[in-house]
Amino acid sequence: MSSNKAPRILVLGIGNVLMGDEGVGVHVVRLLEKQKLPPGVVCLDGGTGGFHLLDEIQRAGQIFIVDATVDGAPLGTLRRLRPSFSSDYPTTLCAHDIGLKDMLDSLYLLGTPPNVTLYAVSISLPQDMKMELSPELEEFVPGIAIEVLEEVESV
Amino acid sequence: MARIVVDPITRIEGHLRIEAVVENGKISEAYSSGTMIRGFEKILKGRDPRDAWAFTERACGVCTTVHALASVRTVEDALKISVPKNAELIRNLMFCAQYCQDHVVHFYHLHALDWVDVVSALSADPKETSRIARSISKWPKTSPGYFSDIQQRVKTFVESGQLGIFANGYWGHSAYKLPAEINLLAVAHYLEALEWQKEIVKIHAIFGGKNPHPNYLVGGVPCSINLEEVNAINSERLNHVLKLIKDAMAFVEQVYIPDLMAIAGYYKDWAAVGGGLENYLSYGDLPTQGYNQPDSFKFPRGAILNRNLNEVHDVNGKDSEEIKEYIAHSWYKYAGGDKTGLHPWDGETEFNHTGPKPPYDFLDIDGKYSWIKTPRWRGNPMEVGPLARLLVGYASGSDEVKDVIHEAIHALQVPVTALFSTLGRTAARGLETRLVARWMKGFYDDLLANIKNGDTRTFNDERWEPDTWPKTAEGVGLTEAPRGALAHWIRIKDKVIDNYQLVVPSTWNASPKDHNGKRSAYEESLVGTPVANEDAPIEILRTVHSFDPCIACAVHLYDPDGKNIHQITVR
Numbered sequence: 001m002s003s004n005k006a007p008r009i010l011v012l013g014i015g016n017v018l019m020g021d022e023g024v025g026v027h028v029v030r031l032l033e034k035q036k037l038p039p040g041v042v043c044l045d046g047g048t049g050g051f052h053l054l055d056e057i058q059r060a061g062q063i064f065i066v067d068a069t070v071d072g073a074p075l076g077t078l079r080r081l082r083p084s085f086s087s088d089y090p091t092t093l094c095a096h097d098i099g100l101k102d103m104l105d106s107l108y109l110l111g112t113p114p115n116v117t118l119y120a121v122s123i124s125l126p127q128d129m130k131m132e133l134s135p136e137l138e139e140f141v142p143g144i145a146i147e148v149l150e151e152v153e154s155v
Numbered sequence: 156m157a158r159i160v161v162d163p164i165t166r167i168e169g170h171l172r173i174e175a176v177v178e179n180g181k182i183s184e185a186y187s188s189g190t191m192i193r194g195f196e197k198i199l200k201g202r203d204p205r206d207a208w209a210f211t212e213r214a215c216g217v218c219t220t221v222h223a224l225a226s227v228r229t230v231e232d233a234l235k236i237s238v239p240k241n242a243e244l245i246r247n248l249m250f251c252a253q254y255c256q257d258h259v260v261h262f263y264h265l266h267a268l269d270w271v272d273v274v275s276a277l278s279a280d281p282k283e284t285s286r287i288a289r290s291i292s293k294w295p296k297t298s299p300g301y302f303s304d305i306q307q308r309v310k311t312f313v314e315s316g317q318l319g320i321f322a323n324g325y326w327g328h329s330a331y332k333l334p335a336e337i338n339l340l341a342v343a344h345y346l347e348a349l350e351w352q353k354e355i356v357k358i359h360a361i362f363g364g365k366n367p368h369p370n371y372l373v374g375g376v377p378c379s380i381n382l383e384e385v386n387a388i389n390s391e392r393l394n395h396v397l398k399l400i401k402d403a404m405a406f407v408e409q410v411y412i413p414d415l416m417a418i419a420g421y422y423k424d425w426a427a428v429g430g431g432l433e434n435y436l437s438y439g440d441l442p443t444q445g446y447n448q449p450d451s452f453k454f455p456r457g458a459i460l461n462r463n464l465n466e467v468h469d470v471n472g473k474d475s476e477e478i479k480e481y482i483a484h485s486w487y488k489y490a491g492g493d494k495t496g497l498h499p500w501d502g503e504t505e506f507n508h509t510g511p512k513p514p515y516d517f518l519d520i521d522g523k524y525s526w527i528k529t530p531r532w533r534g535n536p537m538e539v540g541p542l543a544r545l546l547v548g549y550a551s552g553s554d555e556v557k558d559v560i561h562e563a564i565h566a567l568q569v570p571v572t573a574l575f576s577t578l579g580r581t582a583a584r585g586l587e588t589r590l591v592a593r594w595m596k597g598f599y600d601d602l603l604a605n606i607k608n609g610d611t612r613t614f615n616d617e618r619w620e621p622d623t624w625p626k627t628a629e630g631v632g633l634t635e636a637p638r639g640a641l642a643h644w645i646r647i648k649d650k651v652i653d654n655y656q657l658v659v660p661s662t663w664n665a666s667p668k669d670h671n672g673k674r675s676a677y678e679e680s681l682v683g684t685p686v687a688n689e690d691a692p693i694e695i696l697r698t699v700h701s702f703d704p705c706i707a708c709a710v711h712l713y714d715p716d717g718k719n720i721h722q723i724t725v726r
Contacts, residue, residue: 109309
């Protein structure tokens with residue numbers, strides 16, 4: 001269990017690591033965890049998202065989400081978004097997108113809208129069931145991690 | 156005659172498609188299809204069996220603990236490991252916390268909107284909502300100002316044009332029967348339940364180190380008990396757990412159950428709809444004398460056939476004649492042919508997609524039409540889930556089960572046969588949550604007593620090292636996920652996994668017809684269901700959602716069509 005001190009910044013990796021490239025968000029966050037991070041920054045493997053993450057998200061002043069998207073852009077394309085509502089989120093994989101979006105909408109209804117920056121990494125479908133990223137996407141992971149880290153450091 | 160398509164039907168994880176044939180305002184035939192594929196069996200082959208729980212736990216982001224529990228049990232069964240008393244109690248506590256969280260989330264966030272009209276809540280009189288709330292419960296948050304604030308917040312959200320979570324409702328449909336004031340009450344509790352559910356799962360973080368995806372361990376639980384030690388399960392953490400349990404009991408008794416009964420009172424006609432199969436299966440769970448003593452389980456193990464509550468049949472996951480999976484209408488092939496049934500120990504996972512290429516209007520229902528296999532118990536289709544658990548408990552003579560059932564049917568003034576229905580299934584989920592919350596307190600008391608007696612063991616390491624294992628071993632891990640009977644089967648050879656098969660609750664309930672044309676639970680329960688408006692088939696959602704469909708684990712993981720089916724399509 002994390003300490004009682006509320007984290008200021010949450011870096012949340014979303015994705016299913018059993019599903020190849022779909023788990024890219026989690027792979028990026030795992031890499032970030034090994035870096036020296038500014039105080040108050042918490043990295044979390046959020047799995048496929050959903051209501052379980054509500055507490056962590058509410059306790060964070062600012063949230064950076066790294067997630068996979070299937071938007072037709074070339075593999076490894078990184079888009080930085082500032083979504084307001086769930087409908088602003090790009091198409092993620094069907095296996096988990098409803099859970100995360102439901103939760104973010106709920107935060108509006110609870111009167112605590114989150115401050116979210118979303119990094120969406122383009123992947124393609126279909127994905128085979130495997131634990132590893134494709135070698136092509138793997139190459140982009142360090143660059144994506146640096147991009148996120150630089151923004152987190154500048155907060 | 157029209158065929159209605161609802162796709163996807165789940166509000167959460169997974170893909171489920173229902174095609175229903177409507178004749179004269181009633182469903183005459185139904186087809187349930189899992190449209191995503193699962194490949195778990197392939198990913199586990201050759202891995203260390205002690206790691207399997209961590210993979211299977213990722214099958215689903217909702218019930219993250221249940222696959223881990225089934226997995227460690229199957230390995231312990233194969234290697235003949237029994238876990239210490241504290242480990243059994245802590246696993247039970249995590250199990251109960253999962254049930255409370257999952258059932259409350261299902262009721263308020265996945266199912267209530269089939270019965271509660273959010274838009275109607277905007278026209279409610281908050282004073283009247285307050286009066287109703289106070290008349291059915293002693294829950295404190297009931298002032299008119301509180302309900303008026305909630306109403307305003309929802310109004311702002313809806314007026315922003317961002318229906319979001321409420322986008323898939325058939326608002327204004329004539330099938331909604333609740334007064335506006337009760338709709339507002341339910342919406343307020345929808346939001347309260349969201350805040351509450353994040354607390355109860357802290358029990359997982361305390362005992363499992365983190366959440367989501369808490370840690371499990373073959374041979375016990377991965378936490379140490381020392382009342383004085385900062386990093387162990389100490390007095391402070393145990394007090395925190397006690398507070399969470401008490402809060403859970405209060406929420407279930409004072410919010411969930413009163414709301415359930417108030418809403419059910421307006422939908423008694425649904426006690427005659429959606430009964431479906433007459434066979435029920437429960438593996439049972441919550442051992443009190445060890446996993447190998449099913450007689451000691453709080454949820455008994457057994458099967459009921461033809462709704463005969465005077466007889467409970469024994470269930471044995473190891474008997475190759477009992478549980479078999481068929482593929483006559485599933486996109487797989489077996490070496491022995493399409494009419495063969497295979498016990499999971501001998502299970503095969505060879506894909507054979509013969510479905511139509513997208514975009515398509517309808518599935519090929521005469522051939523294969525689902526990624527879900529069709530399991531049968533002694534050849535019978537079985538319903539699994541809360542209703543099955545309660546009926547097996549009732550028929551096994553559990554007084555606790557009988558008491559909650561009798562209390563509810565008395566309050567609603569319906570006969571006991573009302574349980575065999577869509578409403579009965581939804582009520583059963585709430586009633587068992589009452590039991591589980593109470594049992595959770597009991598397990599907590601037992602844990603504390605055991606620790607005070609000087610027993611702090613949480614792990615049995617006798618068979619941890621692979622060189623203590625036999626050359627080959629096989630095991631089965633049975634559990635009850637919130638959605639129903641869940642089992643993992645393992646074959647270990649030369650210290651690695653040789654075969655691993657999962658038969659999950661939604662495989663039982665959501666599967667296609669078997670080789671004899673017999674329907675499984677969803678399909679059977681839809682036949683006879685009235686559909687008032689074919690363009691807005693809310694009745695289908697009510698019945699299918701009453702099973703709590705979550706087929707991420709039934710048919711992981713991808714949509715083979717590669718299309719984004721993120722809306723309900725009605726044709």
